Amino acid sequence: MTMEKPAMHNFAQVLEPSPFHDRIVAHTLTQNWAEWNGYQTVRVADTVASEYFAVRSSCSVMDLTPMEKYRITGPDALDFLNRLVTRDISKLKPGRVMYAVWCNDKGKVIDDGTIFHLAPGDYRLCAQHHQLDWLLLSSIGFDVTIAKETADIAALSVQGPTAYSVLAAAGAKGLEGLKPFGIIETEMAGIKLTISRTGFTGDLGYELWTDPDNALAMWDAIFAIKHKGLLDVRLIGLDALEMVRIEAGFIMPGWDFNTAENVVRADHDRSPFELGLDWIVKFDKPYFTGKKALLEERARPARRRLVKLSLEGNRVPSGSFLFDRKDGTNVGSVVAHMWSPILKTALAYGDVELTKGALPDQLWAEIYYQKELKWRLAWAKCTVHSAPFWQHERRSKTPPLTS
Amino acid sequence: MTKAKTALVIGGGHNGLICATYLAQAGCQVQLVERRDTVGGGAALHHFGEGYSVPALAQMHHPLHPKIAKELKLDAPAPAPASAIIALSREGQHLYLGENGATGTGLSAEDQVAYIAFKQEFGAYAKALGALYLNTAPRLKDFDLADGTVLAKLGWQLRFGLGRDAMREFLRVGGMNVYDILNEKFASPALKGALAAQAVLGNHVGPRTPTTALNYLYARFQELQGPASHGTQIADHLRDAASDAGVSITTGVAVEQIMVSDGVATGASLSDGRVIEADIVVSNADAKATFLNLVGPAQLDAMLTHRISKTRTNGDVSKVNLALDSAPDFAGLNADDLRHRMMIAPDMRYVERAFNASKYGEISQAPVLDIACPSAVNGALAPAGHHVLSINVSFTPYRLKQGWDEGRAVVLQKVLDILEDYSPGIGAKVVASEVLSPVDIEAQYGITGGHWHHGEMSIDQGFMMRPVHGTAQYQTPIEGLFLCGAAAHPGGGITGLPGRNAARRILAKAAR
Ligand SMILES: Cc1cc2nc3c(=O)[nH]c(=O)nc-3n(C[C@H](O)[C@H](O)[C@H](O)COP(=O)(O)OP(=O)(O)OC[C@H]3O[C@@H](n4cnc5c(N)ncnc54)[C@H](O)[C@@H]3O)c2cc1C
Numbered sequence: 001m002t003m004e005k006p007a008m009h010n011f012a013q014v015l016e017p018s019p020f021h022d023r024i025v026a027h028t029l030t031q032n033w034a035e036w037n038g039y040q041t042v043r044v045a046d047t048v049a050s051e052y053f054a055v056r057s058s059c060s061v062m063d064l065t066p067m068e069k070y071r072i073t074g075p076d077a078l079d080f081l082n083r084l085v086t087r088d089i090s091k092l093k094p095g096r097v098m099y100a101v102w103c104n105d106k107g108k109v110i111d112d113g114t115i116f117h118l119a120p121g122d123y124r125l126c127a128q129h130h131q132l133d134w135l136l137l138s139s140i141g142f143d144v145t146i147a148k149e150t151a152d153i154a155a156l157s158v159q160g161p162t163a164y165s166v167l168a169a170a171g172a173k174g175l176e177g178l179k180p181f182g183i184i185e186t187e188m189a190g191i192k193l194t195i196s197r198t199g200f201t202g203d204l205g206y207e208l209w210t211d212p213d214n215a216l217a218m219w220d221a222i223f224a225i226k227h228k229g230l231l232d233v234r235l236i237g238l239d240a241l242e243m244v245r246i247e248a249g250f251i252m253p254g255w256d257f258n259t260a261e262n263v264v265r266a267d268h269d270r271s272p273f274e275l276g277l278d279w280i281v282k283f284d285k286p287y288f289t290g291k292k293a294l295l296e297e298r299a300r301p302a303r304r305r306l307v308k309l310s311l312e313g314n315r316v317p318s319g320s321f322l323f324d325r326k327d328g329t330n331v332g333s334v335v336a337h338m339w340s341p342i343l344k345t346a347l348a349y350g351d352v353e354l355t356k357g358a359l360p361d362q363l364w365a366e367i368y369y370q371k372e373l374k375w376r377l378a379w380a381k382c383t384v385h386s387a388p389f390w391q392h393e394r395r396s397k398t399p400p401l402t403s
Numbered sequence: 404m405t406k407a408k409t410a411l412v413i414g415g416g417h418n419g420l421i422c423a424t425y426l427a428q429a430g431c432q433v434q435l436v437e438r439r440d441t442v443g444g445g446a447a448l449h450h451f452g453e454g455y456s457v458p459a460l461a462q463m464h465h466p467l468h469p470k471i472a473k474e475l476k477l478d479a480p481a482p483a484p485a486s487a488i489i490a491l492s493r494e495g496q497h498l499y500l501g502e503n504g505a506t507g508t509g510l511s512a513e514d515q516v517a518y519i520a521f522k523q524e525f526g527a528y529a530k531a532l533g534a535l536y537l538n539t540a541p542r543l544k545d546f547d548l549a550d551g552t553v554l555a556k557l558g559w560q561l562r563f564g565l566g567r568d569a570m571r572e573f574l575r576v577g578g579m580n581v582y583d584i585l586n587e588k589f590a591s592p593a594l595k596g597a598l599a600a601q602a603v604l605g606n607h608v609g610p611r612t613p614t615t616a617l618n619y620l621y622a623r624f625q626e627l628q629g630p631a632s633h634g635t636q637i638a639d640h641l642r643d644a645a646s647d648a649g650v651s652i653t654t655g656v657a658v659e660q661i662m663v664s665d666g667v668a669t670g671a672s673l674s675d676g677r678v679i680e681a682d683i684v685v686s687n688a689d690a691k692a693t694f695l696n697l698v699g700p701a702q703l704d705a706m707l708t709h710r711i712s713k714t715r716t717n718g719d720v721s722k723v724n725l726a727l728d729s730a731p732d733f734a735g736l737n738a739d740d741l742r743h744r745m746m747i748a749p750d751m752r753y754v755e756r757a758f759n760a761s762k763y764g765e766i767s768q769a770p771v772l773d774i775a776c777p778s779a780v781n782g783a784l785a786p787a788g789h790h791v792l793s794i795n796v797s798f799t800p801y802r803l804k805q806g807w808d809e810g811r812a813v814v815l816q817k818v819l820d821i822l823e824d825y826s827p828g829i830g831a832k833v834v835a836s837e838v839l840s841p842v843d844i845e846a847q848y849g850i851t852g853g854h855w856h857h858g859e860m861s862i863d864q865g866f867m868m869r870p871v872h873g874t875a876q877y878q879t880p881i882e883g884l885f886l887c888g889a890a891a892h893p894g895g896g897i898t899g900l901p902g903r904n905a906a907r908r909i910l911a912k913a914a915r
Binding site: 142 | 663666695699700701702703704705706707708709712873880
């Protein structure tokens with residue numbers, strides 16, 4: 001185990017600028033910033049609508065640098081990761097990426113993230129939240145080196161139907177053969193970088209990883225395509241990402257559910273089963289943290305579930321309670337919601353209590369809304385979805401579709 | 404769990420032997436594997452020099468709880484004659500602190516009266532706590548009927564066994580340090596020094612450390628079982644009992660790995676290459692050794708592994724063995740006095756200062772010496788006319804700044820220097836000597852940190868949290884794997900209770 005001495009807090013500049021900061025500032029017309037893992041991050045660069053449609057109909061660029069990144073190496077790297085997460089990492093081949101969650105001893109989810117198998121025995125874990133303490137704690141007895149490399153890598157997420165065309169035009173080599181969840185070491189406009197075909201949009205998209213010294217050159221190579229008038233490229237912020245990730249069916253730890261180890265009240269944390277992540281819990285692999293608890297949980301009828309909902313009507317269920325019928329019994333509440341421009345419907349994630357392991361026959365959202373400052377109540381019937389609300393075939397076709 | 408038929412006991416300390424005997428008498432087929440050449444662990448006999456023997460670690464101990472002899476139908480060993488702690492004095496004004504009274508030159512009448520009252524008072528508290536020591540510590544969560552019964556017994560004992568006023572007093576002193584308690588009761592510095600040393604010995608605490616009242620109560624509970632004797636026979640006694648019950652004992656072979664399949668312990672692999680399969684695996688090794696080395700973190704949850712790895716297990720006591728060519732001579736002590744437990748801890752500040760050094764990774768300038776002369780009772784331990792001294796030296800921390808390669812000689816010299824003050828000329832009698840530092844104890848007895856109790860005895864590591872919550876109640880997260888040693892409730896010393904309670908837990912579970 002190695003630990004770096006943490007940098008001193010800089011009181012003059014509380015939020016860190018990312019290596020792309022100079023360019024981001026120039027593209028951020030609203031100066032609408034947010035904090036993400038200590039970085040100054042764009043919430044909205046221009047308008048949410050234009051950014052959303054950049055993802056859905058052209059090419060969007062988002063600064064991924066603040067995403068927590070950890071490098072995991074050493075003889076026990078695989079065993080360590082396999083004991084950490086609920087999926088079987090022995091199935092993750094070099095050059096591939098896997099989505100995973102990790103749990104505490106009680107089988108409650110601490111965070112989710114992606115694991116990159118960069119080279120044999122050399123892994124990168126990307127997580128929404130700071131995880132170094134949990135990783136170090138989990139490393140007792142394993143011969144691994146865990147290094148936080150968040151600030152050592154500049155990363156951009158390039159997503160949208162024309163993402164491939166933009167990157168190819170910018171000079172990225174070898175993308176045509178890159179399959180979803182694949183990684184290549186390549187070059188773009190003379191810059192060495194790593195490109196993975198990953199993202200949170202349910203569409204074609206890539207994530208680009210490079211040395212911070214290359215950050216501005218990498219940015220410029222991509223935006224040159226826009227400046228030449230070839231294809232549109234737009235900077236997007238967290239608000240647009242929040243929309244597309246809901247459409248694409250991704251959950252956000254800390255927003256859609258309380259992350260374990262941060263919860264104060266009993267039963268306010270969530271297991272992978274309760275989040276609908278059954279598909280990534282593998283019991284036919286070596287022991288992992290929470291396995292015993294999850295086996296016990298699975299043996300009992302499920303008590304609650306995070307479900308994807310679409311709603312009748314045109315109102316969004318902001319903070320709504322959910323009921324088993326109109327004016328019926330409260331069975332849960334909405335934890336994320338949006339109006340989906342592309343699907344033309346209201347979408348939500350609901351945290352719903354089950355009865356004997358089953359959802360109620362019906363789900364209704366109680367929606368409070370205002371008309372010229374006057375509050376009104378409406379009921380909207382919900383439909384439960386098991387698949388992501390939106391997923392384009394572009395997401396999985398190789399070579400990528402270029403329209 | 405289906406009815407268990409075969410059991411593997413890892414380690415033949417007194418607790419392992421007792422647990423194995425209970426299981427065998429209940430009809431299990433029991434194999435016991437001990438990594439040393441003899442069983443007994445800290446209670447074994449240890450040979451050194453040419454023709455000298457001493458108790459391995461537990462140089463003096465009180466009898467096992469009488470329930471063990473009764474339940475196992477063992478021949479109870481002949482009761483030892485009354486014994487005392489002698490608070491040694493440089494000037495020959497020794498105090499005799501017995502079960503029923505204290506005597507000695509210069510001890511005031513008030514202190515003598517107060518001593519009797521103190522022993523009775525703390526005896527009553529210790530007896531009340533017996534409900535806890537003799538049973539599986541109740542869980543606070545997922546409470547079952549048995550847990551409720553133990554708490555009810557404890558509550559009953561505290562409230563009605565003690566009476567209202569005594570219970571109130573118990574609640575007051577339970578969280579206190581022995582320094583304040585002894586100062587409330589007594590005037591004699593020598594008396595207080597010896598009692599304070601008795602309370603703190605074996606743990607990383609000084610007399611002024613909070614809750615050392617509980618450490619004293621644990622010692623007091625052991626005293627209630629009868630007079631102390633030298634730990635030279637119990638290992639053979641328990642080995643024979645185990646063999647008679649049908650336990651098959653292998654020595655000189657270590658368990659290297661506990662095999663776990665789908666969360667269930669299935670047996671263990673041994674240093675001789677063999678694999679033993681068993682329905683039940685019971686470990687007499689400490690919690691860190693059991694979980695971190697024998698099971699391995701890869702089979703355990705991360706937070707549990709972390710909690711176990713963070714338990715405080717660094718020992719502070721070294722054992723110094725001396726072979727003498729003639730009887731030691733302490734001015735004012737007669738030959739018969741040598742069978743008692745002799746303590747060099749002239750006052751409480753001395754003990755507290757001795758502890759201070761260990762906080763900073765240093766050997767005490769003037770350590771506490773807990774001295775036994777087992778050859779005074781058992782002539783077979785040394786050639787005719789010769790004697791052995793077995794000395795617990797505190798404080799000598801496991802993590803020693805100067806390193807133990809240098810530290811051993813420092814400890815030996817300090818012990819000889821102090822002894823010379825109390826028994827002039829003793830240094831010239833020494834014909835062989837040996838220092839077992841906590842690091843040596845770890846290596847030779849497989850006890851992580853060389854800790855007297857296989858882990859600090861403190862509120863946060865005691866009772867239902869011993870060794871850590873999630874493994875208390877002798878059970879572990881691994882189905883079929885149990886703890887039966889000093890790391891489990893109620894803790895270390897020669898009591899046999901962890902072994903007995905573990906066996907009862909295992910059998911109760913199997914009967915379900
Ligand atoms: C310096 C010192 C002085 C002490 N003095 C006293 C005293 O005066 N009076 C008193 O009452 N108590 C004393 N104690 C405490 C007492 O010795 C212990 O608390 C007691 O021995 C614990 O008994 P046990 O059976 O649980 O474990 P142990 O006696 O430690 O026995 C455990 C056994 O398991 C074996 N083992 C461990 N790992 C393996 C493996 N992987 N495979 C096979 N076998 C294994 C060990 O070799 C050992 O024989 C002292 C302790 C120390 C360290």
